[in-house]
Amino acid sequence: MIMRLSPVLVVLHYAVQVQHSDSAIPFCEPSFLEYVQCPRHEHGVDWEVFLANACENCQPDELCLENHQSFQCAPGILSAMIIISQYFLIEQPSEDLTQFLGAVASLAPFPFYTSQYSRYANMVPVNLLMCNEEQQRSPKAFNRFVPRVHAEDSGMCGMVYTDDQLVRRCRAMRRNVGVPDRSSTVIDHINCPASTASVDEELAQKIQKYSNRANQLQCQDSRGMWNEAMSDIHKCVLITVGHWLGFRPGQLMLDWGSGCGHKLSWAKMLFDVDGLGVEIQEPAARWAQLYSAGKFCQGDGRELGWIPEDTFDYVISYASIYHLTKLDQCKVGIQLMRKLKIGGKAFLGWNHGPVMNNWEWLKCFQESDAFVKEHEGIGEGGVVVDFDAVEDGYLFPPDARVLKEKRSFLYQYPAYSIFLTRKA
Known part of the structure; x- marks a missing residue:
């Protein structure tokens, strides 16, 4: 059900407003804020701008618009909007x-913060529809959210399964494979690193924008850690990768550069895969x-000891590793492969050819024994992997025509993905 919220006019009446006629300061002057002991800036709100807008449209002591309700209790009406957004899909x-x-x-x-509104209005609870029906009712699934998007309706995704279809399929697999009870997993016993990440100036400049976006609560809308609303495409990536890697209920996944955690939430919701996220940005x-x-840990993903x-059964990383130098990309790639069980599979997505091409990645793994001996801090021994690389334009969209659209830039050349299987 979609509920339309008609424009709500919130009129704030100060107790001292009746005194303003005795003041030499005109009511709509910015200096009047000081007269009523109101700060000019508060919690990110510019009251001076608010006052100017209000005075432009309203006369003091009069309703701004006829035939509209006005509320003196601004916190109350805003709290009501937050409550409504939890029960209805709203515009x-x-x-x-x-x-x-x-x-x-x-x-x-009222026991609310304004920031709660975007979380409920833009997102849906994970436990609204989950593969694992037992965990759907557990405290672990409470207060967990994913963006309210439908990749199958975006026209940008070759995988057009609905959430309902994916969950039905996953539940059938759970019955067939006899998934054991998982009141806890090995992930629950992994301790996040105690020290905070320390990065060089060049990398810090590259990733600062992601910290800013997380601080601006973009995790609670369809932008996530990106500049534009892209959550439907990211959901498409997760669903597509889930089919390529063969996600199965009860398995474990590591997400390197997990950002807001949306991909791990979709993996749990639609495939019943439990995940550990590693993210360098503390706000995210x-x-x-x-x-x-x-489970999500903040830390320097270059050190995974x-x-x-x-x-893990799976490792995924999307649009993250390419920020590193070629040397660090190889270090991280080898470490991630060692986190996999033998036979485990990995997806390293949105690599950029000019930054590190697929032949350089292949050489990194083929010569991993020598590489590990030459460089410290990445453990002992190399890895043996099966290696495949494919351009993202052939992997995620339904057809080549999509690549002409602006929103398809995530699929466009030189973006490519690597699929690996650990052999030894």
Whole structure:
């Protein structure tokens, strides 16, 4: 059900407003904020701009618009909007109000923050539809969210299965394979690294934008860690990779550069795969640990000694490793392969040919024994893998015509993906 929220006019009445006639300061002057002991900036809200907009459209002591309800209890009406958004699919209110609700401001005395609105309005609970029906009702599945997107309707995805179809298939697989009870997994016993990540200036500049986006609560809308709304395409990537790698219920996955944790949430929701996410940006890892399905650790992903080897069935990484130097990409790639069980599979996606091409990746793994001996800090022994590389334009979209659209830039050359199977 979609509920339309008609424009709500929130009129704030200050107790001291009746005194303004005695003041030499005109009511709509910015200096009047000080007169009523109101700060000019508060929790990201510019009250001076708010005052200017209000005075442009409203006369003091009068309703701004006829035939519209006005509310003196602004925290109350905003809290009501947050509650409504938890029970109904709603259309977005005006842009100004959306921006205000995207800030982190208390709605005391009501037990809400404005930031909760975008989480409920833009996302859906993971336990609304889960493969694992037992865990669907467990506390672990409570308060976990995924973006409210449908990859099958985007026109950008070759995999057009609905969530319902994927969950039905997964439940059938669970019955067939006899998945054991998983009240806890090995992931629960992995301790996140104690030290925070320390990176060089060049890498810090590359990734600073992702920290900014997480701090701006983009994890709670379809942009995630990206500049534009791309969650439907990222969901397409996860579903496609799940089919290529053969996700099965009860298996374990490591996501390197997990961002907001959306991919691990979809993996749990649709495939019943449990995940560990590694993310260098603290705001994103913190949000994921609170609201995504899985376990998430913040740390320097170039040093993975704290993760046990021979543990995971799958490793995925999308649009993350390419930020590193070629040397560090090879170091990380070898370490990630050692986290896989023998026979485990990996997907390293959105690599860029000019940054590190597929032949360089192949050489990295073929010469991994010598590479490990030459470089410190990445453990002992190389790996043996089966290696395949494919351009993303042949992997994710339904046909080549999609590549002409602006939103398809994630699929366009020189982006390519690597699929690996650990042999030894």
